[in-house]
Amino acid sequence: MAKLNFGGVEEHVVTREEFPLQKAQEVLKDEVVAVIGYGVQGPGQALNQKDNGINVIVGQRKNSKSWDKAVADGFVPGETLFEIEEALQKGTIICYLLSDAAQIEYWSKVKQHLTPGKALYFSHGFGITFNERTGIVPPAEVDVFLVAPKGSGTSLRRMFLQNRGLNSSFAVYQDATGKARERVTALGIAIGSGYLFETDFKKEVFSDLAGERxxxxxxxxxxxxxxxxxxxxxxxxxxxxxxxxxxxxxxxxxxxxxxxxxxxxxxxxxxxxxxxxxxxxxxxxxxxxxxxxxxxxxxxxxxxxxxxxxxxxxxxxxxxxxxxxxxxxxxxxxxxxxxxxxxxxxxx
Ligand SMILES: NC(=O)C1=CN([C@@H]2O[C@H](COP(=O)(O)OP(=O)(O)OC[C@H]3O[C@@H](n4cnc5c(N)ncnc54)[C@H](O)[C@@H]3O)[C@@H](O)[C@H]2O)C=CC1
Ligand SMILES: CC(=O)[C@](C)(O)C(=O)O
Ligand SMILES: [Mg+2]
Ligand SMILES: [Mg+2]
Structure with a gap:
């Protein structure tokens, strides 16, 4: 990681120079990335990954506006677009991008599909940090990490199409496979982040909730x-x-x-x-x-x-x-x- 001076304080960041897209593709070549939820972050992250050559599928409720949007965006029912359960079963990396409240409702289903070696990915520290309120406690045999783009999913997509990149924070909460760090960094690059700065789940959610309010x-x-x-x-x-x-x-x-x-x-x-x-x-x-x-x-x-x-x-x-x-x-x-x-x- 590059060591950079931020106003007199040294921090470690991952840049696209040291972790180029080819490296991300290599790390993720045998993974099926299942993006669950197609609201605001879902489309941005799924489309950027698709355009970056990552094997990505979408899980979304049928008969919903978001399902139709995924179809309009080029995801094909039965090939790259599935009901949530089916996508959960197929995915090796589960990107849990339902709204923070909906994540609570679907947790028992998600948990069933978190077999050893899979990874659970968030874009917010919410569910894990407040797990006394959300009940989200992942099994020990899966990797758990986050990449939180610091901006709207809409900007994530727009900036990607303009050859720019939105910065994201990343954090590893649980490393079951020994590869959590490599996996999360690859995902951060694949979704179109400009650079990645490291944090932890609690710091991410505290700063994010304070900033948006x-x-x-x-x-x-x-x-x-x-x-x-x-x-x-x-x-x-x-x-x-x-x-x-x-x-x-x-x-x-x-x-x-x-x-x-x-x-x-x-x-x-x-x-x-x-x-x-x-x-x-x-x-x-x-x-x-x-x-x-x-x-x-x-x-x-x-x-x-x-x-x-x-x-x-x-x-x-x-x-x-x-x-x-x-x-x-x-x-x-x-x-x-x-x-x-x-x-x-x-x-x-
Ligand atoms: N909106 C944004 O750009 C950003 C969001 N995040 C985080 O990303 C994650 C996803 O957030 P958003 O994209 O804003 O979510 P959202 O509020 O747009 O919802 C995502 C999806 O969840 C579905 N959904 C909502 N309630 C549901 C329910 N009861 N049952 C089934 N599906 C339901 C919606 O249909 C939608 O497809 C959250 O953790 C959020 O904090 C992080 C950075 C920015
Ligand atoms: C866009 C973003 O990062 C926010 C404001 O934190 C959010 O949508 O939750
Ligand atoms: Mg934010
Ligand atoms: Mg937020």
């Missing part, structure tokens, strides 16, 4: 809404409020941050903007820190996992989510955003 998804919407509302209350039009809150950030400034860091984005803005941003960012940090502390504690206590299990195990969970997503979509800010997006020249 925090800056990646929850906090960002909260900060957008707060600023938008203040601008609107002070007489600014929806388009002005939306442009100064979201559009400028996603279209102009975040791409600069992605390319070369925050200081570089700042340096490409006016001295007026820089003065103000340098003065205010620490106040925003200090104002939100207590909330991030509270969030991390809630994750570490298992409360976030419990809430997710309870709400996502209900039969009507999809309808309920859709109600809340609709509320977001129909808020003035995001309706204004829809019009603003339609005006982008490339959308005309």
């Amino acid at each position: 925090g800056t990646l998804m929850g906090a960002v919407q909260g900060i957008f809404a707060a600023q938008y509302d203040v601008l609107r209350k002070n007489g600014h039009s929806p388009s002005e409020a939306f442009n100064e809150t979201v559009e400028e950030l996603t279209q102009s400034l975040m791409p600069l941050v992605a390319e070369n860091g925050m200081d570089w984005m700042y340096a490409n803005c006016s001295t007026t903007a820089q003065r103000g941003a340098l003065d205010w960012w620490k106040r925003f940090r200090d104002a939100t820190s207590p909330l991030f502390e509270e969030l991390y504690e809630s994750v570490a206590k298992g409360d976030e996992a419990q809430r997710s299990i309870e709400s996502n195990s209900k039969p009507d969970y999809r309808e309920k989510l859709e109600v809340e997503l609709t509320e977001l979509r129909e808020s003035e800010m995001w309706r204004a955003g829809k019009t603003v997006r339609s005006l982008r020249p490339e959308n005309n």
Whole structure:
């Protein structure tokens, strides 16, 4: 593994140079990789592996939208697409990519097919870390590991098609065959990761749950809404409020941050903007820190996992989510955003 310096701290990472695709193909040549579940990660990981020449099959409930999607994506019923049980039986590596809540429901079936030498693969540390709540305790004779792409399965696929790679974390929880590390690294490369950084199941799930509730998804919407509302209350039009809150950030400034860091984005803005941003960012940090502390504690206590299990195990969970997503979509800010997006020249 390459030893790299991350801001003064040395860490080990697996790069595509040291573990090229040919090596991954070689390691996986006698395996049948069964991707169970075809939601968001399922398609990204299964299609990338298929295009990378890995022997991959999909297991999904028949008569579901996801089954039809798998067919549309080129998986063939009876050849590379099966009912979940059949795929579990055929697979030597089981990629358990049902939603974290559904993994609990199917566990007793999965367990039956985990014969010695097989491997159980996750893309999240959830099921294992919170096993007192999920009941997911694998038999000792199988390898157990994870590769967690740090982004949406949709991006994993898109970036692969653009010859880019999303970074992933990986972890080995149980090495029964002595080959767990080699297997998980090969899978990480095969699904299209750019590079792989090592973690453990607990660290992966704690950081992931905190991140998605925090800056990646929850906090960002909260900060957008707060600023938008203040601008609107002070007489600014929806388009002005939306442009100064979201559009400028996603279209102009975040791409600069992605390319070369925050200081570089700042340096490409006016001295007026820089003065103000340098003065205010620490106040925003200090104002939100207590909330991030509270969030991390809630994750570490298992409360976030419990809430997710309870709400996502209900039969009507999809309808309920859709109600809340609709509320977001129909808020003035995001309706204004829809019009603003339609005006982008490339959308005309
Ligand atoms: N969504 C993403 O891009 C990311 C997801 N992950 C992890 O990957 C794993 C899979 O997540 P997603 O792709 O988001 O899952 P998802 O929520 O899209 O569900 C995956 C599949 O499970 C099926 N499913 C849901 N409930 C079911 C039930 N009761 N019975 C049978 N099938 C059921 C769905 O039909 C779907 O095909 C999870 O561990 C998640 O935390 C990790 C990184 C990013
Ligand atoms: C996309 C991702 O990595 C998330 C936000 O953690 C998730 O979908 O669970
Ligand atoms: Mg994540
Ligand atoms: Mg997540």
